[in-house]
Ligand SMILES: [Fe+2]
């Protein structure tokens with residue numbers, strides 16, 4: 001993504017880019033990785049206890065992130081989009097919160113929880129190191145977790161450091 005694109009887009013476009021690039025990918029990958037984690041745990045969990053823990057952690061990550069993205073899409077993002085639109089003449093919408101600081105604070109805590117879960121996955125898998133007898137499914141699972149981790153860093157950076165910061169500034173201007 002070019003700098004020119006990043007700086008010229010408004011918050012409506014930025015929200016759209018986050019949802020269409022990152023939320024769509026994350027939902028699809030969580031579902032696929034959860035299936036792989038369940039398969040690997042049922043086939044090799046009896047001899048590799050860490051794979052049972054891995055299944056739990058991937059399950060928790062999936063549950064947390066799906067709830068988190070739903071909240072962003074149902075509450076926070078529509079409000080940010082309406083805030084941006086109000087600068088172009090659209091009527092302001094009523095929010096269920098006093099300030100964006102509250103929902104944004106919650107989303108930032110969720111991002112930190114996701115990072116902690118990913119760190120736990122790295123700890124129990126010794127940095128996603130595959131054993132010599134790894135199955136095809138385990139290889140696909142570890143590769144997929146690593147790719148999701150990279151995408152999540154970009155995704156959370158776009159929200160925490162760009163969208164949320166710009167939305168708070170906009171809210172200050174619109175007040
Ligand atoms: Fe998100």
Ligand SMILES: [Fe+2]
Nearest residue numbers: 072107156159
């Ligand atoms: Fe988020």
